[in-house]
Amino acid sequence: xxxxxxxxxxxxxxxxxxxxxxxxxxxxxxxxxxxxxxxxxxxxxxxxxxxxxxxxxxxxxxxxxxxxxxxxxxxxxxxxxxxxxxxxxxxxxxxxxxxxxxxxxxxxxxxxxxxxxx
Amino acid sequence: xxxxxxxxxxxxxxxxxxxxxxxxxxxxxxxxxxxxxxxxxxxxxxxxxxxxxxxxxxxxxxxxxxxxxxxxxxxxxxxxxxxxxxxxxxxxxxxxxxxxxxxxxxxxxxxxxxxxxxxxxxxxxxxxxxxxxxxxxxxxxxxxxxxxxxxxxxxxxxxxxxxxxxxxxxxxxxxxxxxxxxxxxxxxxxxxxxxxxxxxxxxxxxxxxxxxxxxxxxxxxxxxxxxxxxxxx
Numbered sequence: 001x002x003x004x005x006x007x008x009x010x011x012x013x014x015x016x017x018x019x020x021x022x023x024x025x026x027x028x029x030x031x032x033x034x035x036x037x038x039x040x041x042x043x044x045x046x047x048x049x050x051x052x053x054x055x056x057x058x059x060x061x062x063x064x065x066x067x068x069x070x071x072x073x074x075x076x077x078x079x080x081x082x083x084x085x086x087x088x089x090x091x092x093x094x095x096x097x098x099x100x101x102x103x104x105x106x107x108x109x110x111x112x113x114x115x116x117x118x
Numbered sequence: 119x120x121x122x123x124x125x126x127x128x129x130x131x132x133x134x135x136x137x138x139x140x141x142x143x144x145x146x147x148x149x150x151x152x153x154x155x156x157x158x159x160x161x162x163x164x165x166x167x168x169x170x171x172x173x174x175x176x177x178x179x180x181x182x183x184x185x186x187x188x189x190x191x192x193x194x195x196x197x198x199x200x201x202x203x204x205x206x207x208x209x210x211x212x213x214x215x216x217x218x219x220x221x222x223x224x225x226x227x228x229x230x231x232x233x234x235x236x237x238x239x240x241x242x243x244x245x246x247x248x249x250x251x252x253x254x255x256x257x258x259x260x261x262x263x264x265x266x267x268x269x270x271x272x273x274x275x276x277x278x279x280x281x282x283x284x285x286x287x288x289x290x291x292x293x294x295x296x297x298x299x300x301x302x303x304x305x306x307x308x309x310x311x312x313x314x315x316x317x318x319x320x321x322x323x324x325x326x327x328x329x330x331x332x333x334x335x336x337x338x339x340x341x342x343x344x345x346x347x348x349x350x351x
Contacts, residue, residue, distance in 0.1 A: 002143065002145045003140055003141075003143060006139070006140045006143055007140050010133070010136035010137075010139070010140060013136070014129050014132060014133050014136070017129055017132070018125060018126065018129045021125040021128075021129075022121070022122055022125050049145060050145055050146055050147070050149070051145055055247070056156075056157070056168070056169040056170055057167055057168045057169065057170075057246065057247070058160060058161065058167040058168075058169070058315075059167055059315070064160070064161045064314075067157040067158065067160065067169075068149055068154050068157045068158055071149075071157055071169070073146075073149055073150065073153045074153060074156055074157070074169040074170045074173055075152060075153055075156070075173065077170045078170050078173040078174050078178065081170065081174060081249075081251060082174075082181070082182075082185050084251075085185060085189065085251050085255075085334070086185065086188060086189075088255075088338075089188065089189050089192035089193075089341075090192075092192060092193075092196055092341045092345070093192055093195060093196060093199075095345060096195075096196040096199045096200050096344070096345065097199060099200065099345070099348055100199055100200070
């Protein structure tokens with residue numbers, strides 16, 4: 001089970017990296033980065049999963065006394081919550097810069113931006 | 119062509135590294151010490167059934183304060199980057215197509231429900247999956263729908279800025295109050311823990327959730343608005 005989730009996350013990371021490196025269009029690169037971002041989140045959550053356990057919420061199904069034996073690791077989930085929010089902020093920043101670049105050259109093709117090329 | 123081959127080769131190498139990680143991965147049988155501590159003390163220390171919210175709001179509350187600060191910085195930088203490309207004040211949305219009756223009427227029906235759901239998710243963050251960040255994002259999706267339905271509409275920047283700074287300031291003050299009368303910065307013990315599992319319980323967690331929700335909702339709305347106002351009609 002955990003292996004499937006891990007493999008899915010890693011495949012998404014690889015697909016995102018490949019897309020970001022091969023696409024010429026800045027918007028497509030941003031989409032590729034968000035796919036890689038999703039992959040990282042899936043890997044993190046998958047690492048916190050323990051077989052046969054349930055969500056880290058104490059209720060009728062998970063009495064407090066047995067919580068240590070019944071729940072999965074809550075720390076990666078808290079980390080991923082942070083990562084999702086920051087990922088959204090980064091995506092918004094990338095879109096804002098993409099817009100500025102578009103205003104500059106009237107094109108979103110990365111090969112028209114040659115200032116930093118060597 | 120050569121570029122694609124090189125990139126594919128590099129990605130394949132990384133894929134092999136990931137493959138060894140996946141193939142050799144064995145899930146833990148036991149919680150590690152940190153997680154076991156959180157599981158054992160969720161009731162007596164923070165009083166929140168949802169352990170993830172307990173970690174985010176109380177145990178690692180300082181990190182969450184840092185996170186909303188990063189979000190604030192993001193929205194400020196976006197506003198700065200886009201500020202020169204704003205449409206002139208007189209020409210707001212003149213060139214937009216009308217959004218259509220379906221969207222306009224649907225928005226009028228759905229936006230109150232979205233706001234209600236956002237408030238529900240924020241208030242129940244310590245009991246069920248949810249909390250300030252999720253609820254704030256839902257609130258901002260209501261703002262996004264409003265912008266889509268009425269492209270010429272402009273939210274008051276000053277209102278959003280005021281909501282954001284007021285909630286951020288109160289958040290820090292609640293944290294300082296924790297240092298004064300409870301166990302430390304952002305300790306939720308400044309209010310009584312209450313009955314485990316009740317709506318108003320877990321000390322200051324519902325209060326901090328509301329503050330985070332308002333702040334995140336305001337920040338996301340301001341990001342959306344900055345992006346929206348750039349459209350050169």
